[in-house]
Amino acid sequence: MTYVITSACIDVKDQSCVEVCPVDCIHFDENLDAMLYINPDECIDCGACEPACPVSAIFAEADVPESESEFTRINALWFEDALAARRLVEVFRQRAAGATATEGASR
Numbered sequence: 001m002t003y004v005i006t007s008a009c010i011d012v013k014d015q016s017c018v019e020v021c022p023v024d025c026i027h028f029d030e031n032l033d034a035m036l037y038i039n040p041d042e043c044i045d046c047g048a049c050e051p052a053c054p055v056s057a058i059f060a061e062a063d064v065p066e067s068e069s070e071f072t073r074i075n076a077l078w079f080e081d082a083l084a085a086r087r088l089v090e091v092f093r094q095r096a097a098g099a100t101a102t103e104g105a106s107r
């Protein structure tokens with residue numbers, strides 16, 4: 001198993017999780033990424049990052065909410081193809097922004 005960073009990290013990126021991770025398996029490119037990613041091949045499942053996150057973006061893989069399930073794949077993908085992972089994050093972000101706009105319009 002692994003831990004997974006989900007959409008709440010987008011544009012927060014405060015790196016509290018990086019500071020507590022004992023195996024340095026949380027990465028991003030500060031200039032290119034909207035969020036951080038956990039390497040599932042290196043994560044030792046210690047759980048230290050979860051309570052350190054100020055926006056509750058981190059979940060054990062088995063506890064990732066259904067609405068955020070694609071982030072399990074996105075975290076792993078970043079370590080194989082960062083560009084593809086960034087595209088998926090952008091698609092998620094635009095979809096979320098669209099949903100918020102629709103909600104606002106229907107009020």
Ligand code: SF4
Pocket residue numbers: 002003020021022023024025026038042043044045046047048049050
């Ligand atoms: S669960 Fe532990 S090893 Fe895995 S990313 Fe979090 S702090 Fe690092």
Ligand code: SF4
Pocket residue numbers: 005008009010012013014015016017018036052053054055056057058
């Ligand atoms: S602590 Fe949470 S918000 Fe901060 S970088 Fe890590 S996952 Fe993102």
